[in-house]
Amino acid sequence: MTATDETLTQYVVLIYEHQTPNWPDDMPPEVMAANETFDDWIAEQGGRVVAGIGLQASDTATAVRGGVVTDGPFIETKEALAGLYVLEARDLDHALAIARMTPVADGGVEVRPLLGLQLGEPG
Amino acid sequence: MNAVERAVADAHRDEWAAVLAATVRVTRDLDTAEEAVQEAYVQALRTWRRDGVPDRPGAWLTTVSRRTALNLVRRRRTLDAKLPLLVTPAAEDAEPPAAIPDDRLRLMFTCCHPALSPEAQVALTLRLVCGVATPDIARAFIVAEATMAARLTRAKKKIAAARIPYAVPPAAELPARVDAVLTVVHLLYSTGHTAPSGGDLVRAELCGRALELAGLVRRLLPDDREAMGLQALLLVHEARRDTRTDAAGRLLRLEDQDRSRWDRAQIAEADRLVVAALRAGPPGRFTLQAAIASLHARAPSYEATDWPQILTLYGELAQVWPSPVVALNRAVALGMVDGPGAALAEVDALERDGRLAGYHYLAATRADLLHRLDRDTEAAAAYREALAGCDNEAERAFLRERLRRVTGSRR
Numbered sequence: 001m002t003a004t005d006e007t008l009t010q011y012v013v014l015i016y017e018h019q020t021p022n023w024p025d026d027m028p029p030e031v032m033a034a035n036e037t038f039d040d041w042i043a044e045q046g047g048r049v050v051a052g053i054g055l056q057a058s059d060t061a062t063a064v065r066g067g068v069v070t071d072g073p074f075i076e077t078k079e080a081l082a083g084l085y086v087l088e089a090r091d092l093d094h095a096l097a098i099a100r101m102t103p104v105a106d107g108g109v110e111v112r113p114l115l116g117l118q119l120g121e122p123g
Numbered sequence: 124m125n126a127v128e129r130a131v132a133d134a135h136r137d138e139w140a141a142v143l144a145a146t147v148r149v150t151r152d153l154d155t156a157e158e159a160v161q162e163a164y165v166q167a168l169r170t171w172r173r174d175g176v177p178d179r180p181g182a183w184l185t186t187v188s189r190r191t192a193l194n195l196v197r198r199r200r201t202l203d204a205k206l207p208l209l210v211t212p213a214a215e216d217a218e219p220p221a222a223i224p225d226d227r228l229r230l231m232f233t234c235c236h237p238a239l240s241p242e243a244q245v246a247l248t249l250r251l252v253c254g255v256a257t258p259d260i261a262r263a264f265i266v267a268e269a270t271m272a273a274r275l276t277r278a279k280k281k282i283a284a285a286r287i288p289y290a291v292p293p294a295a296e297l298p299a300r301v302d303a304v305l306t307v308v309h310l311l312y313s314t315g316h317t318a319p320s321g322g323d324l325v326r327a328e329l330c331g332r333a334l335e336l337a338g339l340v341r342r343l344l345p346d347d348r349e350a351m352g353l354q355a356l357l358l359v360h361e362a363r364r365d366t367r368t369d370a371a372g373r374l375l376r377l378e379d380q381d382r383s384r385w386d387r388a389q390i391a392e393a394d395r396l397v398v399a400a401l402r403a404g405p406p407g408r409f410t411l412q413a414a415i416a417s418l419h420a421r422a423p424s425y426e427a428t429d430w431p432q433i434l435t436l437y438g439e440l441a442q443v444w445p446s447p448v449v450a451l452n453r454a455v456a457l458g459m460v461d462g463p464g465a466a467l468a469e470v471d472a473l474e475r476d477g478r479l480a481g482y483h484y485l486a487a488t489r490a491d492l493l494h495r496l497d498r499d500t501e502a503a504a505a506y507r508e509a510l511a512g513c514d515n516e517a518e519r520a521f522l523r524e525r526l527r528r529v530t531g532s533r534r
Contacts, residue, residue: 009286011285090286090288091287091288092236092238092285092286092287092288093287093288093290093296095286096238097296111285113284113285113286115284
């Protein structure tokens with residue numbers, strides 16, 4: 001059975017990285033290089049990247065909670081959100097098989113289904 | 124219970140998973156499938172009374188359930204067109220498969236997916252694979268019915284929203300995923316075997332379900348060595364289950380159990396499985412545990428047990444499954460081979476390691492070894508520590524009795 005577009009589900013893959021003082025400048029070059037070819041590899045696996053976003057270091061973030069503005073990210077964690085991409089895959093196992101190969105220096109990923117919002121649909 | 128009611132009850136126990144699994148192919152949605160299966164059993168009770176029990180109850184139920192499901196799906200498709208659906212491997216309107224065992228396996232892999240919490244995996248397996256009613260599951264795990272219902276709903280919602288597939292995983296992932304299924308079955312049995320709290324030590328129903336599941340998994344994965352190992356392990360536990368407590372419900376140690384009451388047929392069957400699993404390749408954690416349990420079960424007495432062999436097996440187990448609990452059990456075996464002093468050194472090292480902090484079997488083991496070394500003051504302190512960490516009534520009674528012995532008449 002070949003999967004048709006109708007059977008693909010959109011997930012967001014959230015990338016968390018341990019934030020070093022000079023992040024992201026001190027990201028290992030091999031991780032940066034792996035990122036360059038990752039979309040093509042995903043396509044070979046039968047998935048599709050609909051959109052991708054990289055973020056500046058978490059200390060550039062500004063949080064607003066209950067109207068109060070504070071410096072830093074909304075949630076302080078050792079591993080901070082570093083980027084994300086929207087992935088189309090057949091099912092969770094397919095999405096996890098792809099997401100686990102996401103190039104990361106020192107961190108991991110979280111895979112979540114998208115709610116409603118369908119990105120990248122033609123028209 | 125009359126003949127028809129019995130036939131329906133039997134079909135509920137034996138066919139539920141297969142009927143549900145075949146129905147999910149039609150609905151691609153677990154809730155609707157469950158509804159259709161329940162309706163099929165209600166109809167069976169009515170129709171079989173009138174027309175007699177069919178030759179193949181499972182096939183009858185599958186046909187009725189799938190027809191009901193199709194009607195439900197047609198009615199609902201217009202209502203909510205964009206509900207996320209289960210991912211099924213084949214066209215949903217295919218002919219009803221004549222009890223393809225793979226369907227039940229798919230269902231188990233869905234229920235035991237690592238994306239679900241262990242509590243949810245166990246509850247879903249009982250509900251969907253065994254067809255146990257939600258209030259009964261809640262009672263077995265000592266949680267409120269509403270809590271269990273919410274847990275099941277959340278899990279089913281995640282299966283649909285995250286598209287946890289209804290499929291046998293690819294070969295590369297199969298060993299880890301089979302291990303997850305076996306772990307759930309083992310956890311089910313353990314919950315029935317030793318209730319975490321409350322007075323009821325043995326919940327035969329849960330144990331029975333776990334045994335059936337272990338047999339099912341082994342039949343569905345005939346080449347899986349660990350599936351053999353798990354079934355063997357549960358069979359040995361089951362063979363000794365009735366002798367774990369005395370007439371007053373008090374816990375008996377292995378050395379105090381009446382070996383003449385152990386079920387020899389189950390032990391022989393377990394041993395046959397252990398030998399087959401060991402011959403087939405390097406043993407995993409369930410096979411090694413089964414081999415240890417089988418050695419215990421076939422020994423004429425506690426003292427005449429092949430302790431050196433058990434020590435060796437625990438050593439192998441610690442290699443494939445480096446858990447501090449395994450190390451603790453290994454220490455007990457060491458105590459039987461090299462004496463309590465050697466074992467105490469290992470147990471003290473485990474205590475310093477800290478990973479078993481609050482685990483009352485550690486303190487109880489320490490207490491027993493200290494008592495054997497005639498250090499009863501320290502033994503009493505260790506028994507008190509064990510008591511403080513234990514909330515199973517049968518085990519508490521046992522520990523209090525041990526404490527009374529080492530403190531003489533002072534308490």
